[in-house]
Amino acid sequence: MKKSSSFIKSLAVGLATFLVLVVFAYGFAVTNINFAETRSERRMASLTRILRALAHPKIFDYNFETVNVEVPFYLGCPEGGVEPPKVDRSGAFILVSAGCAEPKETIVVEGYNFQENSAGPINFIGFSADAPDGVPIQMGSFQADAQGNFRVEATIPNRQIKEDPQAIRAVGRVRVGAPMISQEAKVTWDKIVETVFMALLATTFGTLLAVPISFFAARNLMVEVKSPLSSIALSLIGWALGMGLGVAISRLLTHFQTAFFSSFLATLAGAIILPILGSLLARLTLFNQNKEMDLRFKSRLVNVLYSLFAAALILASILFLGKLLLQIGAYLTPNKDVPLYFLRKFVSQAGEIFTILAPVVAVLVFGGIVGGFFGQIGQTVSDKTSPASSKVFNLIVAPLAGAIAAVLILRGLDWFYQFNNPAVTLYWPAGIGAAIGLALALVVSSKQPLPIGFIIYGIFRTILNGTRSIEALVMAIVFVAWVGLGPFAGALALALHTVASNAKLYSEQVESILSGPLEAIQATGANRLQTIVFAVVPQIIPPYISYTMYRWDINVRMSTIIGFVGGGGIGFILQQNINLLNYRAASVNMLAIAIVVASMDYISSVLREKFV
Amino acid sequence: MLEVKNLSKTYDGGVQALKNVSFNVKQGEFLAVIGLSGSGKSTLLRCINRLIEPTGGQIVWDGQDVTAASQDEMRHIRRKIGMVFQHFNLVSRSKVITNVLAGRLGYVNPMLSALNRFPKSDVAMALDQLDRVGIKNQAYKRADELSGGQQQRVGIARAMMQQPAMILADEPVASLDPVLAHSIMQYLEKINKEDGVTVLCSLHFLDLVHRYADRAIALNAGELKFDGSPADINDEKFREIYGKDAERVG
Numbered sequence: 044m045k046k047s048s049s050f051i052k053s054l055a056v057g058l059a060t061f062l063v064l065v066v067f068a069y070g071f072a073v074t075n076i077n078f079a080e081t082r083s084e085r086r087m088a089s090l091t092r093i094l095r096a097l098a099h100p101k102i103f104d105y106n107f108e109t110v111n112v113e114v115p116f117y118l119g120c121p122e123g124g125v126e127p128p129k130v131d132r133s134g135a136f137i138l139v140s141a142g143c144a145e146p147k148e149t150i151v152v153e154g155y156n157f158q159e160n161s162a163g164p165i166n167f168i169g170f171s172a173d174a175p176d177g178v179p180i181q182m183g184s185f186q187a188d189a190q191g192n193f194r195v196e197a198t199i200p201n202r203q204i205k206e207d208p209q210a211i212r213a214v215g216r217v218r219v220g221a222p223m224i225s226q227e228a229k230v231t232w233d234k235i236v237e238t239v240f241m242a243l244l245a246t247t248f249g250t251l252l253a254v255p256i257s258f259f260a261a262r263n264l265m266v267e268v269k270s271p272l273s274s275i276a277l278s279l280i281g282w283a284l285g286m287g288l289g290v291a292i293s294r295l296l297t298h299f300q301t302a303f304f305s306s307f308l309a310t311l312a313g314a315i316i317l318p319i320l321g322s323l324l325a326r327l328t329l330f331n332q333n334k335e336m337d338l339r340f341k342s343r344l345v346n347v348l349y350s351l352f353a354a355a356l357i358l359a360s361i362l363f364l365g366k367l368l369l370q371i372g373a374y375l376t377p378n379k380d381v382p383l384y385f386l387r388k389f390v391s392q393a394g395e396i397f398t399i400l401a402p403v404v405a406v407l408v409f410g411g412i413v414g415g416f417f418g419q420i421g422q423t424v425s426d427k428t429s430p431a432s433s434k435v436f437n438l439i440v441a442p443l444a445g446a447i448a449a450v451l452i453l454r455g456l457d458w459f460y461q462f463n464n465p466a467v468t469l470y471w472p473a474g475i476g477a478a479i480g481l482a483l484a485l486v487v488s489s490k491q492p493l494p495i496g497f498i499i500y501g502i503f504r505t506i507l508n509g510t511r512s513i514e515a516l517v518m519a520i521v522f523v524a525w526v527g528l529g530p531f532a533g534a535l536a537l538a539l540h541t542v543a544s545n546a547k548l549y550s551e552q553v554e555s556i557l558s559g560p561l562e563a564i565q566a567t568g569a570n571r572l573q574t575i576v577f578a579v580v581p582q583i584i585p586p587y588i589s590y591t592m593y594r595w596d597i598n599v600r601m602s603t604i605i606g607f608v609g610g611g612g613i614g615f616i617l618q619q620n621i622n623l624l625n626y627r628a629a630s631v632n633m634l635a636i637a638i639v640v641a642s643m644d645y646i647s648s649v650l651r652e653k654f655v
Numbered sequence: 656m657l658e659v660k661n662l663s664k665t666y667d668g669g670v671q672a673l674k675n676v677s678f679n680v681k682q683g684e685f686l687a688v689i690g691l692s693g694s695g696k697s698t699l700l701r702c703i704n705r706l707i708e709p710t711g712g713q714i715v716w717d718g719q720d721v722t723a724a725s726q727d728e729m730r731h732i733r734r735k736i737g738m739v740f741q742h743f744n745l746v747s748r749s750k751v752i753t754n755v756l757a758g759r760l761g762y763v764n765p766m767l768s769a770l771n772r773f774p775k776s777d778v779a780m781a782l783d784q785l786d787r788v789g790i791k792n793q794a795y796k797r798a799d800e801l802s803g804g805q806q807q808r809v810g811i812a813r814a815m816m817q818q819p820a821m822i823l824a825d826e827p828v829a830s831l832d833p834v835l836a837h838s839i840m841q842y843l844e845k846i847n848k849e850d851g852v853t854v855l856c857s858l859h860f861l862d863l864v865h866r867y868a869d870r871a872i873a874l875n876a877g878e879l880k881f882d883g884s885p886a887d888i889n890d891e892k893f894r895e896i897y898g899k900d901a902e903r904v905g
């Protein structure tokens with residue numbers, strides 16, 4: 044009994060060993076491991092060449108003084124031989140062991156009176172009708188001694204025999220003056236600056252987006268958010284209406300602006316008056332210190348109307364400011380050669396950012412105001428009416444909200460898949476959405492608070508995880524297609540990746556805050572926004588700063604290679620240099636990357652220690 | 656003015672923390688809540704301002720049904736109920752004055768307060784409250800630079816900023832040494848006697864109960880075991896509250 048079990052055991056071990064061997068053998072086969080190749084002389088030679096080039100980064104360059112010395116030479120000895128050429132011995136000169144030779148023959152070249160330590164190639168110069176100035180073919184190279192003399196053997200190239208005289212030329216070069224920064228090093232500096240700033244911008248803008256998103260992806264904040272169906276449905280409808288309103292108003296304002304405010308003075312007036320009006324209105328209404336919490340419907344409605352009006356004014360202000368900056372920017376940059384071009388250019392770029400952001404902000408703000416208000420109405424309906432009447436209410440609004448949501452989703456998908464078919468984008472989703480809403484309204488008891496926060500949390504988490512799993516390099520390919528080759532595409536890809544990764548990391552920090560202060564702030568009667576500002580934000584600032592630093596560090600690393608797919612930065616020229624077999628230049632690039640990455644590593648660790 | 660009727664709380668895990676608890680509290684009373692740890696004191700206090708949702712029963716305060724209030728109405732009600740915690744629950748990285756001003760959050764304009772702007776009168780009031788608990792000179796320090804006793808005084812100042820009609824104090828002195836405990840209890844006593852604020856205070860030590868409370872209620876495993884004057888807690892009652900093997904030390 045015991046014997047057989049130990050036999051089985053050893054059999055199993057043997058089998059397992061065999062299996063492991065098979066797995067690794069297969070692994071070797073699919074990875075094309077070829078040891079013979081690593082030993083081959085040709086490969087060794089090219090490895091040596093590359094490694095030596097890499098070990099000599101071309102950081103410095105010199106000016107050279109060049110001396111060309113030439114003697115006539117016959118390829119293929121004519122009958123009767125050749126006269127030894129007359130040599131002028133006053134300056135540098137070369138002597139060749141023979142005045143003629145057959146192809147592939149080896150001759151001896153001696154040089155005298157060169158500058159000490161000068162060096163350079165020994166070339167065979169082939170003259171022909173096509174190339175009256177001669178085509179140099181390198182036969183060898185020389186290095187003169189301290190007296191300026193040398194003696195080397197060189198092999199005649201395998202060229203067609205010609206009757207006319209050809210020539211052999213020694214090119215003596217000697218360094219003059221101090222070393223200079225090489226062209227390669229200058230380009231590398233430019234590109235490494237580009238790389239660091241690409242990472243900086245990507246980190247900044249990615250973080251700005253990641254911070255608010257992280258709150259929606261934090262479980263502990265979101266599970267508490269529960270609303271009855273009436274509130275969810277109405278708030279959905281409100282969001283749709285508000286977003287539509289936002290689109291309409293920003294269109295209207297843009298039209299209005301282009302129609303009536305094209306001159307600079309009019310834009311300036313708008314950009315000054317509108318913000319003043321907006322802030323005045325806000326100060327009188329929304330930001331009024333004397334306003335107390337008022338739960339009556341009428342005062343809430345008035346509040347919402349004020350908010351909408353203030354939001355429209357602020358939107359108009361943004362549009363006018365954007366236009367003003369664009370006009371100023373155009374005036375400041377008549378051409379590219381003005382001093383501080385980049386600063387002047389930034390004015391129009393800021394204007395452009397405003398112009399692009401205005402409609403996005405409008406959609407979110409108007410959606411939020413109307414959605415929030417409608418949600419409150421829904422909450423009140425659920426709180427203040429009998430179960431039966433709120434059920435009836437649900438039966439009306441839930442199908443409507445479901446239909447709207449489904450149609451909006453399909454509208455979005457239509458952009459990707461181009462159904463171009465109202466049945467798919469309108470009728471079916473409206474029907475199905477309404478059916479789902481109706482089913483929910485029937486099934487769910489009318490006042491039951493539904494875990495809407497948890498659902499939103501789940502959606503955010505899923506999207507973040509999906510986005511995070513796409514490498515920034517892959518995103519860069521898409522962005523290159525959109526905005527073209529260059530650092531802008533790389534910065535966008537890194538920014539998107541930063542949003543996804545940091546929102547996740549940040550939300551984990553939100554989840555690990557102490558709940559005591561949260562509870563204490565809630566107990567004072569604070570609303571959700573106040574609770575977040577007073578209890579959550581102070582607790583997460585140190586980890587947020589630390590993760591932002593860390594992300595900048597990672598983004599610098601990533602931006603060094605994002606150029607490989609066309610995303611700009613130093614990777615772009617590194618790849619070029621490698622493809623052109625320009626290893627000494629590539630070596631400069633790599634050195635720069637190593638220095639920047641190592642110093643970022645150090646700086647970010649120091650800063651992180653400071654803040655935590 | 657506070658009526659708790661048949662209050663029950665069953666946690667999601669199935670723990671029944673409160674079982675049919677009923678009692679009344681008069682305006683201006685100092686009520687001690689006693690019981691072993693795990694008996695349901697924290698749960699009871701948090702049900703009153705609905706930081707924890709009760710699963711049964713009713714709470715009526717000032718004629719208003721707290722258990723039926725909507726979320727917005729609840730915030731309105733919470734403004735008038737200050738709370739003091741065993742572990743102070745200050746935002747440790749914020750300044751002391753910011754922690755105290757947080758007590759006004761239910762009153763001030765939400766938008767402005769989110770930008771950390773408070774009316775001047777509130778800032779003055781915050782300094783007054785800090786003065787009252789004797790730490791006005793610490794107002795601009797970070798909260799975590801203060802000692803435990805000082806932090807609890809900040810906690811009291813924060814609660815007082817709400818101009819509360821009632822204070823819920825959940826073992827306010829359990830993490831402090833006895834000398835500090837008395838000074839904190841004296842602040843609560845002062846608030847109760849001078850300002851007429853009702854105080855519900857859960858306590859561990861019976862000597863504190865005897866000294867500061869007008870009345871006491873006792874919980875054991877979520878059930879109300881005693882409701883009366885602290886002087887009436889005799890040995891028999893004591894065993895009923897704290898278990899058969901318990902011995903009086905205080």
Ligand SMILES: Nc1ncnc2c1ncn2[C@@H]1O[C@H](COP(=O)(O)OP(=O)(O)O)[C@@H](O)[C@H]1O
Pocket residue numbers: 666667668670671672690691692693694695696697698699
């Ligand atoms: N969040 C919670 N989830 C589940 N059970 C809880 C929770 N909080 C408290 N409990 C349980 O409820 C009972 C009462 O707890 P608690 O009110 O904290 O008592 P006390 O404050 O008197 O120590 C205990 O058994 C405790 O384990």
Ligand SMILES: [Mg+2]
Pocket residue numbers: 693696697698825826
């Ligand atoms: Mg407790």
